[in-house]
Amino acid sequence: MSDILKLNRTVAPKFKLPCKISLPAVNSIGMQNGLQLYAINTGTVDVLRFSIVFDAGTRYQRQFLVAGTALNMLTEGTEKYGSEEIAEQLDFYGASIDVDIDRDWSCITFYSLARHFEKVMEIAEQIIKYPVFPEKELNVYRQNHKQQLIIERGKVSVIAGETLVSALFGENHYYGSFAQPEDYDKLNSHILKEFYEQHYSSKNAFMVVSGKISDREIKTVSDFFGSAAWGKAPKAEAVQQKIISSPEKTVHVPKTDGVQSAISIGKVLFNKSHCDYFGMFFVNTVLGGYFGSRLMKNIREEKGYTYGIYSNMACMKDSGYLVISAEVGDKYVKLTLEEIKNEILRLQRQKIAKNELSLVKNYITGNILRSIDGIWKIADTCIDLLQINANFEYIEQMLDEVLKITADRVLDLANRYLDADTFTTVISGRR
Amino acid sequence: MIEYKKFILKNGLTLLAHRDRSSTLAAVNVLYKVGARSENPHKTGFAHLFEHLMFSGSKNVKSFDDELQVAGGESNAFTCSDYTNYYITLPKENIETALWIESDRMLYPNITQHNIDTQRSVVIEEFNQRYLNRPYGDVWLLLRPLAYKVHPYRWATIGKNIEHIKNATLDNAKCFFDLHYSPCNAVISIVSDMEYGKIYKLVEKWFGEIPARPASNCKFPQEPQQMEPRSLTVERKVPLTCIYKAYKMCRRENPDYYVCDLLTDIFAGGKSSRLYVNLVKNTNLFARANAFISGDIDEGLLTVSANLLPNVDVKKAEAAIESEIEKMRTEKVSEYELEKVKNKAEASHVYSETDILNKAMMLGYYEMLGNIDLINEELDYYRAITADDIMKVSKSVFADEKCSTLYYKSVN
Numbered sequence: 075m076s077d078i079l080k081l082n083r084t085v086a087p088k089f090k091l092p093c094k095i096s097l098p099a100v101n102s103i104g105m106q107n108g109l110q111l112y113a114i115n116t117g118t119v120d121v122l123r124f125s126i127v128f129d130a131g132t133r134y135q136r137q138f139l140v141a142g143t144a145l146n147m148l149t150e151g152t153e154k155y156g157s158e159e160i161a162e163q164l165d166f167y168g169a170s171i172d173v174d175i176d177r178d179w180s181c182i183t184f185y186s187l188a189r190h191f192e193k194v195m196e197i198a199e200q201i202i203k204y205p206v207f208p209e210k211e212l213n214v215y216r217q218n219h220k221q222q223l224i225i226e227r228g229k230v231s232v233i234a235g236e237t238l239v240s241a242l243f244g245e246n247h248y249y250g251s252f253a254q255p256e257d258y259d260k261l262n263s264h265i266l267k268e269f270y271e272q273h274y275s276s277k278n279a280f281m282v283v284s285g286k287i288s289d290r291e292i293k294t295v296s297d298f299f300g301s302a303a304w305g306k307a308p309k310a311e312a313v314q315q316k317i318i319s320s321p322e323k324t325v326h327v328p329k330t331d332g333v334q335s336a337i338s339i340g341k342v343l344f345n346k347s348h349c350d351y352f353g354m355f356f357v358n359t360v361l362g363g364y365f366g367s368r369l370m371k372n373i374r375e376e377k378g379y380t381y382g383i384y385s386n387m388a389c390m391k392d393s394g395y396l397v398i399s400a401e402v403g404d405k406y407v408k409l410t411l412e413e414i415k416n417e418i419l420r421l422q423r424q425k426i427a428k429n430e431l432s433l434v435k436n437y438i439t440g441n442i443l444r445s446i447d448g449i450w451k452i453a454d455t456c457i458d459l460l461q462i463n464a465n466f467e468y469i470e471q472m473l474d475e476v477l478k479i480t481a482d483r484v485l486d487l488a489n490r491y492l493d494a495d496t497f498t499t500v501i502s503g504r505r
Numbered sequence: 506m507i508e509y510k511k512f513i514l515k516n517g518l519t520l521l522a523h524r525d526r527s528s529t530l531a532a533v534n535v536l537y538k539v540g541a542r543s544e545n546p547h548k549t550g551f552a553h554l555f556e557h558l559m560f561s562g563s564k565n566v567k568s569f570d571d572e573l574q575v576a577g578g579e580s581n582a583f584t585c586s587d588y589t590n591y592y593i594t595l596p597k598e599n600i601e602t603a604l605w606i607e608s609d610r611m612l613y614p615n616i617t618q619h620n621i622d623t624q625r626s627v628v629i630e631e632f633n634q635r636y637l638n639r640p641y642g643d644v645w646l647l648l649r650p651l652a653y654k655v656h657p658y659r660w661a662t663i664g665k666n667i668e669h670i671k672n673a674t675l676d677n678a679k680c681f682f683d684l685h686y687s688p689c690n691a692v693i694s695i696v697s698d699m700e701y702g703k704i705y706k707l708v709e710k711w712f713g714e715i716p717a718r719p720a721s722n723c724k725f726p727q728e729p730q731q732m733e734p735r736s737l738t739v740e741r742k743v744p745l746t747c748i749y750k751a752y753k754m755c756r757r758e759n760p761d762y763y764v765c766d767l768l769t770d771i772f773a774g775g776k777s778s779r780l781y782v783n784l785v786k787n788t789n790l791f792a793r794a795n796a797f798i799s800g801d802i803d804e805g806l807l808t809v810s811a812n813l814l815p816n817v818d819v820k821k822a823e824a825a826i827e828s829e830i831e832k833m834r835t836e837k838v839s840e841y842e843l844e845k846v847k848n849k850a851e852a853s854h855v856y857s858e859t860d861i862l863n864k865a866m867m868l869g870y871y872e873m874l875g876n877i878d879l880i881n882e883e884l885d886y887y888r889a890i891t892a893d894d895i896m897k898v899s900k901s902v903f904a905d906e907k908c909s910t911l912y913y914k915s916v917n
Contacts (some may be wrong), residue, residue, distance in 0.1 A: 079714050083565040083609055087601035089576040096529070118527045119859045149776075161776035166845045168852025170775070187852055214786050217814060221792040224744040228640045331742055334630070334638040365579070366570045378626025381634045401634045433575040440577025443596055447530050448860045 091439045093477060097466040098452055103292065105300025109276045112456060113292060114284040116449045120188040122285035123453050124195065124295065126202060127460070129310035130273035131178040133248035133391075137265060138257035141273075143215065144266045145173050145180045150211035153204040157211050160197060169194045177249055178312075178391040179461055183453075188286050192294050199298040203305070205270060207263045220258040227255070230336035231401055233327050234502035238338040241325060241498050242395055244318035249390055275305025280460055284453040314392050317342060320498070327502040335407050335503025339414060340397035341496050345389040346462050352475035353487045354396075358387050360434050360484065361421060361492075362398055364441075368417045369398065377413070379406035391461075396491075404504045411499065421488035425481040438476050442469055506881055507864055510701040511872075514709060516717040517689025521868040521877065522704040523696045525861050531697035532862040533593045533603040535611075536869035538692075539685035540587045542657040542803070543723040550664020553584040554628050554673055555681050559591065561620040564613035566606045576602035584662045587802045588873055594862050597697050604711040607693070611686060612715050616678045628670050632663050640743045644913060651737050652751045652806055652909040656728035687718035694868035696861045728753075728804055734905045738912040745792060746813045748823055749911040750830075752902050754798060754807040757874060763886045764898040765798050765807050770846040771838060771895070772796035772809065772829070777845070779829055780811070790817050790825055802874070807902055819912060833899040837892045850887045 101113040135141040149171060150157040164171065167190040172183040182202065186194040226232050236252045243250030276299070283295055319342065329335075344351065355363075362369035362385030369383045383400035402410045445455045446469070459468055512520040544551050559582070560569050573580055578595030593603045636642040645661050653659035664670050693712065695704055731753055755761045773780045773796040780794035793812040799805040809830065813822045857863050871880040 079612075081710065081714060083605070083612075086566075086572060087599075087605050089599040089602050091577050091596060091599075116527070118525075119855060121855055121859060158777065158782060161782075162845075165775040165777040166841075166848060168848040170852075185852075185856060187855060211786075217789075218785065218792040221745055221812065221814065225640050228744065230638065332638045333633045364574070365581075366568075366574050374627055375623065378623040379630065381627060381631040401630075401638065403630055403633060429575075433571060436577045437574040437579075440574075440579065440594075440596055443529050443577065444579065444594060447528055450859065 091436050093473070095443060095446075095470065095473065097470060098446055100456060100466060105296055107276045107300055107303040109279060109281065109300055111281045111283065111292070111295055111300065112460065113287050114282070114452055114456060115287045116284055116452060117286045119449070120286055121449065122186050122188055122191050122283065122287070122291060123183060123449060124186070124198065125181055125183040125282045125453060125457060126279055126299070127179055127181045127282070127457055128274055128279045129178070129312075130180045130278065131176050133177050133312070134273055134310065135269060137260065138251070138253035139261060140265055140269045141180065142175045143212075143261055144207070144269045145175050145182065147207050147212060147215060147266055148173075148182065148201050148205045150215065151206050151208040152200040153206060154200050155197070157208070160201065163197055164194070167193055176390075181457065191291055195294050195298050202274070202299070207266045207270070209263050212261065212263055212266070216258045216261055220255045223253070223255045223258070230329055230332055230334065230502040231399065233329065234336035234338040234500045235397070235399065237325055237327055237502065238340050238397060238498060238500040239395070241320040241322065241500065242340060242342050243393070244320070247315055247317060249393060271306050273307050273310065275307035276303050277305070277309050278307045282453050282456050282460070284449050284456070312391055317393065323495070323498050325498070325500045327500065329503050332503060333404065334401045335404050335501055336399070336401045337407065337410060338397055338399045338500045339497050340395050341498065343387065343394050343396045343491065345392070345394040350487060350491070352472055353479060353483060354491060355387060356434065356438070356476055356479050357421065357484055357487050357492070358385055358396060359438060360426065360430070361385050361417060364437055366433070366437070368420070369414065372417060373400070373410055373413050377409070379403065379410050383410075407501060407503070415494055418488070418492050418494060422485070422492060426484045428481070431479075431481055431484070435477055435479070439473060442473055445469075507858060507867070509868060509877070509880070511877060512705050512708075514688065514713055516713070516715055517687070517720070518712050518715070519692045519872055520705065520708050521692065521694040521872055522701050523694075523864055523868060524698060524701065525696050525864070526698045528696075528698060528861045529597060530594050530861060531597040531600045531603070531695065531699070532865035533595075533600065533607065534694045534862075534865035534869045535591045535607050536692045536694070536873055537589045537686055538690045538873055539589055539721065539723075540585050541660060541662040542586045542725055543685060543721070544657060544660075546657070547669070548673065548677060549660045549669045550628070550662070551673060551677065551681060552589055553662045553664070554624060554670060555678060556582050556584045556589050556591075557624040557628060558616055558620055558678060559610055559614055561617070561624070562615040563606070563609040564615065566609045569606055569610065572606050573602060578603060586658055586662060590866065590869065592862060592866060597699065600695070600697060600699070601707060601711070604707055608711040608715060611688065611691065611712065614682060616675065616682065618675050621673065621675055621678055625670055625673060628663070629667055632667055632670065636661075636663060641747065641913065644747070644749065644911065647737060647739060648749055648751055648909065648911050651735055651911060652753070653728050655726045656803060657725050658728070658801060658803065683718070684723075685721045687720060688712065688715050689717060689720045692869045692872045694865045694872070696865045696868070731907050731909075734908050734910070736910040736912065738914060740914045740916045742917065743913070743915050745815065746817075746819060746915045747810060747913040748813070748819065748826065749808055749810045749913065750826065751806045751808045751909045751911070752904075753907040754805050754902050756804055757800070757802045760886060761898050762798075763883070764890055764894050765902065767846050767850065767887065767890055768833065768895060768899060768902075769796040769798055769807065770849055771833070771842060774846055774849050780809075783829060784811065784825055788825060790814060790822050794826070819914070830903045834896070834903050838895050840892065843890070843892055843895070847887055847890070851884055854884055
């Protein structure tokens with residue numbers, strides 16, 4: 075077959091990657107009440123996305139599940155509209171809502187066709203400013219989400235992940251504690267309302283709007299959220315709690331009814347404000363941060379022990395951790411642990427080859443471009459940045475740092491931060 | 506509205522190009538018109554296993570992923586019953602890298618014993634992770650063979666069982682490639698900020714010299730009409746009992762397909778939907794309820810499913826579901842409710858046009874269906890649906906003798 079082909083396929087086509095990227099323009103607009111709106115005009119399709127982010131994550135709750143339930147219950151009834159009316163109206167306008175909560179932040183997002191934006195924002199205002207947390211809807215929520223949590227906790231990956239994070243931060247720490255299904259029974263409307271009043275207000279939030287934006291849409295947001303101050307909550311004060319890691323370095327959580335075990339290996343590291351963050355982000359990518367990573371190549375593509383293995387750097391407001399996770403056949407647990415160890419040792423002992431170094435640099439560059447492409451992703455990235463008090467220039471800085479990194483620095487960082495005996499290992503499954 | 510231009514190369518490869526001026530990336534999608542329905546009933550799971558093998562490099566591309574990643578790209582793929590879909594995004598300047606590696610694996614993929622051994626093992630772990638080691642993971646492994654007795658939809662894309670994957674050989678893989686991975690059995694779709702003529706030239710450069718091969722002419726049996734209600738009860742260690750009622754529905758090309766889609770939105774599209782309000786919220790029987798269509802090319806399934814709260818009587822729960830179905834058969838939906846689900850269909854269509862990769866996938870998908878114009882005309886079909894259509898289709902779909910029911914019971 076090859077004799078008839080004229081094209082020389084043995085040589086890869088030329089490619090190039092930008093050293094500078096054109097950053098999306100963000101229009102930062104101060105509202106009359108002090109609330110900040112960040113508007114990103116991505117303009118081609120007639121849709122809009124509006125997010126409002128509150129400094130109201132689970133770290134601020136004094137009882138399990140309160141922060142998440144308060145957020146989810148915002149749409150379940152307001153002074154003006156009952157929950158069914160809210161659902162009817164949003165569905166009728168083809169709008170949809172996403173809520174998202176993590177340890178530090180809560181966020182509610184509305185997706186709308188441009189022509190219905192004003193109507194959707196009117197409902198959004200009711201939801202965000204005047205929720206009433208009705209008992210009837212709370213009962214339904216509590217019952218269903220309790221069952222959902224029971225199902226989640228039947229997954230070995232969830233068990234291993236939670237056990238690890240508890241071991242790293244301490245099971246009473248706001249970053250290391252996890253709710254039990256029974257905690258749903260302890261919720262009531264009063265507790266939710268109290269949490270809402272203490273954490274939801276124009277003083278404790280910021281807003282991001284993306285899509286086809288003109289002055290009209292800015293005015294709409296401003297009319298509904300930006301005029302008078304609303305809500306009683308002061309700006310959050312994040313009080314730091316001391317991390318108390320478990321001295322146990324290996325934990326086994328037995329679960330005998332499955333065919334696979336989940337492995338979670340990790341250590342407390344740092345967040346995005348640390349001077350070595352970009353460097354370690356790079357090291358983590360090499361190790362297990364993308365499909366072509368060393369862990370993936372070795373443990374999946376060479377040995378076939380797992381469907382997927384990843385390492386990830388989780389970053390929170392006042393800490394962070396690195397975690398390697400995989401679900402593997404029970405018979406591969408030991409072999410996988412050995413190979414993870416080998417890959418970490420290889421990073422510490424051998425300088426990364428030139429090819430791999432530039433491959434990972436290029437891959438990360440491409441990923442940065444992906445992270446700001448399209449109306450949804452651009453807003454997500456913008457929110458991530460605002461949460462660390464940064465703007466899109468941070469991405470530029472990240473790209474600069476990534477492109478500058480050397481093999482020596484990778485070696486140095488791996489030795490400084492990845493010593494095997496600093497990791498905690500959790501296995502959920504058969505022994 | 507997605508504007509596009511269609512080209513057909515001499516070797517039969519179809520190209521669809523769409524220009525998106527707003528993105529710095531290019532999306533390259535390659536769809537092969539082969540899926541689990543083309544498999545030998547004794548070698549199921551093969552289309553999906555083969556998808557894994559396609560990432561093992563090719564004659565001139567030692568590592569598919571390395572060559573792509575070094576050009577800033579990322580890729581993945583999925584297999585379904587009707588087709589297999591490979592996709593890439595990368596900086597638009599580097600589009601030729603995507604064309605190089607995709608064309609090279611259409612020419613000579615690196616199918617070796619070592620690769621097949623490893624990917625067999627990876628797929629077995631995938632089978633375990635996604636189907637056996639997850640609560641409710643095996644639902645479709647049970648429901649498909651209940652609903653289909655003859656058609657290949659009776660097995661899931663992962664395969665009937667692990668043994669089939671274990672037995673896959675190198676020869677099987679080579680035959681599968683020769684039979685199904687020819688240019689005329691593929692559609693490449695590209696979304697990028699580039700003139701159509703230029704895209705065509707580049708695709709012609711990399712794919713044009715791939716020799717034409719005969720199209721696969723895979724015949725598989727069509728499912729005879731189901732004439733009796735079917736049911737299966739299983740017990741599993743899961744927290745909640747679930748009921749799945751899967752009804753036979755029309756083929757993808759039948760206009761009733763859109764009616765079925767709207768039907769499921771009336772049932773379960775959002776928090777104002779009937780199943781959520783009437784079953785989850787206003788009875789104490791269910792934790793969740795859902796309705797969805799399978800979206801298959803041949804006769805598909807319209808499934809209504811529900812998770813029962815603990816200690817709820819299965820018969821009582823099923824009666825509640827059936828009363829909602831009965832209402833759909835006997836009472837006309839209001840103009841308001843119809844308008845609502847149409848608006849929702851329109852909105853999700855518009856939302857799907859905001860992402861370059863999604864647009865590339867849609868172009869490939871509609872071309873595979875055999876009518877690319879549907880990509881922009883489909884909304885008109887939804888808009889034209891009347892309350893009478895909904896009732897008529899409900900009456901024909903929701904018949905006991907077309908239903909397969911799975912009782913997935915929780916035991917401790």
